[in-house]
Each structure stands twice: as structure tokens, then as C-alpha cells.
Amino acid sequence: MSKTFEAVKRAIGRGAIQLSQHAVHELAADGLLLRDVLTGVLSGEAIEDYPTDPRGPSCLVHLSIGEGVWVHTVWGCDPRSGVAVLITAYRPSPTKWQDGCKTRRR
Numbered sequence: 001m002s003k004t005f006e007a008v009k010r011a012i013g014r015g016a017i018q019l020s021q022h023a024v025h026e027l028a029a030d031g032l033l034l035r036d037v038l039t040g041v042l043s044g045e046a047i048e049d050y051p052t053d054p055r056g057p058s059c060l061v062h063l064s065i066g067e068g069v070w071v072h073t074v075w076g077c078d079p080r081s082g083v084a085v086l087i088t089a090y091r092p093s094p095t096k097w098q099d100g101c102k103t104r105r106r
Contacts, residue, residue: 002049002051003057004050004051004057005049005061005075007079007082007084008077011082011083012041012084016081016084017083017085020085020088022087023087023089026088029090030071032089032091036065036066037063037065037073037089040063040064040065040071043063043064044062045063046060047062056076057079061074061075062092062101070101072089072090072092073086074088074089
């Protein structure tokens with residue numbers, strides 16, 4: 001299990017979240033509601049983990065916001081403040097992802 005994802009879920013549970021400007025733009029561009037994403041991420045799955053990202057540890061989370069409606073979110077969590085940061089959110093393209101949008105196509 002991703003340590004970053006566990007920290008993100010704890011932060012969401014406390015309401016300690018921030019959104020990047022990019023995330024705000026991408027949510028709107030894909031017609032995604034923040035409340036749906038926040039609800040879905042708690043039962044989501046970290047499918048990629050980036051613990052050594054130069055900007056700070058982050059992870060790619062696969063979640064569902066409805067029957068067959070898959071969303072990917074990238075989250076970071078500031079270890080000092082404990083605040084989760086939504087970096088981006090998007091509907092994954094089946095041409096780039098397989099296995100229910102959990103595995104990158106090579």
C-alpha cells in the first residue's frame with residue numbers, strides 16, 4: 001500500500017485538502033465534481049506510486065464515480081502540514097489504459 005495514499009486518505013478525512021490550479025482546470029474540463037472525486041478516492045486504489053518525485057511524494061489513484069465511470073487523480077501530501085494536494089484529475093482514455101483503466105498500455 002502506498003504510504004502517500006494512506007496519508008492522503010487521512011488528510012481527506014480531516015478535510016485538510018488543497019487543489020492545484022491545474023486540478024481545478026482539469027476537473028472543469030472533464031465535467032468532474034470535486035465532491036464525487038473526494039468520495040470516490042476514499043475507496044479508490046493507488047495504481048502508481050511516486051515516492052521520490054522531486055516535487056514531493058505523490059501517487060496516481062484510480063477511482064470510480066459511478067457505474068463504469070473511471071477517474072484518475074494524482075495526489076501529494078505535505079508531510080509537515082499533513083495537507084493532501086490534488087494535483088490533477090481526469091477521465092483516463094481507454095486508448096492509453098487497459099484492465100479497467102488500471103494498467104498503462106505499452
